[in-house]
Amino acid sequence: MYYKNILEVIGNTPLVKINKLNPNPKVVMLAKLEFMNPGGSIKDRIGLPLIERAEKMGRLKKGGTIVEPTSGNTGVGLAMVAAVRGYKTVFVMPDKMSEEKRNLLRAYGSKVVVTPTAVSPEDERSYYRVSDKIASENSNSYKPDQYSNPANPETHYRTTGLEIWEQTEGKITHVVIGMGTGGTISGVGKYLKKKNPKIKIIGVDPVGSGYDHYYRTGKMPKLFKTYKVEGIGEDFLPETMDFSVVDDVVVISDKESFLIARQLAGKEGILAGGSSGLALAAARKVIRKLKTGLMVVILPDSGKNYLSKFYNDDWMRDFGFLDEKNETIKKLLNKKLHFITVQSAATPAEAVKLMRQYQISQLPVVENKKVVGTLTESILIKSLYGNSKIPVSVAEIMDRDFISLPETASETQLAQALKEKEMVIITDKQGKPLDVLTRIDFLSNFSV
Structure with missing residues (x-):
């Protein structure tokens, strides 16, 4: 058996039991390893659906250019599609993203434009507005816009949610998902709620993002705080975010996210990214309160893109994330x-x-x-x-x-x-x- 191209390999990622980092052995905790996708993240799933939708609508033609604002992972998913289908790619990234991610996109032949992180979405310098400008100034270019494209949550409804249900044989009681564009939690939540309305959908938000505030008040906060965890949280409400399927939101700090991610590598042998640490930290808080059940936590990407950041002790010390008092000899x-x-x-x-x-x-x-x-x-x-x-x-x-x-x-x-x-x-x-x-x-x- 063989696959016709790399895109056919995407999906059907494994569920792996979390043992040492599960604080409540009465409840099974399973991690869905999305970094097992060929491009290294959950964003591989939406690359092809985003482009196929554009092709069907006549928005993207042969030899065209794909322009997208990305923290890196969606860029990789789109870059793989572009390589197979013969498109050019231009990706706009905030400057807080790791150098590994930029180099990874360049390895696929993509052009990378870096913009400031600490600006509002409406600012002309934001990666949203810069990508708009690039797309409008170049003929035969298309911006899929993962933040508004319905193919994003639809993909997770058809694939990620379905896989979780089948892999747990319908026994799942809780799923914990970090919220970025909202595509994953909206699609997975919608599918699982359809199968069993009693399943709890837990969203995770980094300190400094606006989702938790919106979930509890119905409004985005006026002030935001920059944070270091990549590819998660937002300072506006994307069209792809559906809070109607969310049962609760847990807020996790940068420090918690990075320390748990490092423990995940050291104690479970799973090298995952900061947003995975964020999701697992939230899952650990939720699972402590449960008596029975089966929890799935989605780990979006690999830790290989962050070796120069939170897997580096010097970087952690520079930002005060390593508490020297807790660093034993x-x-x-x-x-x-x-x-x-x-x-x-x-x-x-x-x-x-x-x-x-x-x-x-x-x-x-x-x-x-x-x-x-x-x-x-x-x-x-x-x-x-x-x-x-x-x-x-x-x-x-x-x-x-x-x-x-x-x-x-x-x-x-x-x-x-x-x-x-x-x-x-x-x-x-x-x-x-x-x-x-x-x-x-x-x-x-x-x-x-």
Whole structure:
């Protein structure tokens, strides 16, 4: 069996059980991995329907140009269609989107125009208005406009909603979906409500977007706050957003979104984007309140487009998303292979031999399996050279004033300790020594 082209591969993405990050094992939590689509996101689904609608209406002709405002993923979906059907593409993106996304679109042969993020939709510099201008100034060009095109929610009604219903054998009780254009939640919600009106449709909105305010008041807020999560939330109400199928809206911050996405990779082996972290963070809040059920959370795209952003520790620190107080030193211990010690009764020469053998410059000194001191190169030099009396044992020269920290200590605590001592003894919860960390171990944790 083979497919005639890449577009036939789109859809039928798998449901995968969330285990470690599900805080309520009484309720099954399943993640729909939309990054398994060939272009890497849920937006692959709407690319072909948007273009087929234009072709049927006579709006897009052979050799024409597709112009679209996008956070990146819809652009990829359209770019794949353009490659197969022979169209040109121009995509307009806000400047907060990752460089990986821009380069990805260029890899498909698309032209990318970057616009300011922190402007209103009506501003001439917004990616909505710039795309309008480009489309109007170029003959034989067409703007599908995912924000108003009915093919957007219709696609999710026909495919995504249907798949979820069939994959769960109709047992689904809750679905959690991030709200961007509104196409996914509107289409999926409409289909599932038709199948079973009792199914709860939960929308997720980032802090700074206007959807939650609109859901609760019927009006968009007058003031908006910029946020870092990409491809989600809005500062206006798209025609493709249907709140009649939404049962509740949960608001999630940038920090929550990014930290949960990172945990998803580290604990479940699923590398997903920030909007996936946002959806999963909301799902975790909702599922805690349930007694029974089966929840599906949609993960829209892959984390590969965000390696330079929230998967990068320096980027996270720059924006204050990594709470250093919660960053323990455990990850530094994983890099150490051996806990090398020297007995207090050993000679200095034996200590030097150990240092040479393992290419280390510090040693914990133990006696009866307990750390009683530390030994460094500087101590050995001072003791062995220039002194009339050569020490017989390590115990005579070791530094008894050492510092120990539990493995749960923060990086900040370690940094403070290493300002005073060249090495710090790390212990487990029971006080048993596990390892030593040196200044170079700590500094190696930072990219220079």
